[in-house]
Amino acid sequence: MSSDALHTRWNALCLRVGVFKDADESELTFDMIRTLYTHPPRAYHTLDHIAQVLDEFDLVFRLADDRDAVEMALWLHDCVYIAARPDNEDRSADAAAMIGGLLGCSPEFLAKVRAGIMATRHSSDPGKGDPALVADIDLTILGSSREQYDEYRRQIRAEFAFADDEPFRVGRMAFVQRMLDKPRIYATPHYARALEDRARDNLYHELDELERGRVV
Secondary structure (H helix, E strand, O other): OOHHHHHHHHHHHHHHHOOOOOHHHHHHHHHHHHHHOOOOOOOOOOHHHHHHHHHHHHHHHHHOOOHHHHHHHHHHOOOOOOOOOOOHHHHHHHHHHHHHHHHOOOHHHHHHHHHHHHHOOOOOOOOOOHHHHHHHHHOHHHHOOHHHHHHHHHHHHHHOOOOOHHHHHHHHHHHHHHHHHOOOOOOOHHHHHHHHHHHHHHHHHHHHHHHOOOOO
16 A cells, blocks of 8 residues: 555545544644654554555454444554564554544544554453454464565564564564464454464464574
């Protein structure tokens, strides 16, 4: 999805969820989002990732209870990202509340958006419904082709370029093992059927390489 297509899509979402129905708010908030996703510089958690998850959502939007809340959560779930920090989702949710406030979104709507963003921490069971759908869409990269998965691994390593190989290897192994220790990686029946096996295959492959000391 091109930058222009993303811009058009954001404007359409703003018109649906905001109360002001004014192009100025759409333009202002899109500029904010574009700035957030490029500062600090990133390799994976970029607007390209957002375009990918939005494309995926287009395939499954009928699974959502509140389509617009899911879409806004996907838009903003990584808007604040500093690789060394553990609270990116909390800070992204706060940024989403600020952006939603500029648009005049209701507190009830923004609570749904926050729940979706917080589900992308992937540290606990997201439950059912829209938070689970947001979490699963964010994890579709794990069930991608081996080529796409390896590129994702390279991009994550680039985002942790400040870390030496050994601490990165240990931290990455912990993430991979945490994913594999889950009874199911994907919380929704749709993604459990479609991607669970391939995701586990990719993760086991990465874990094997990490245990051998191989860091991309």
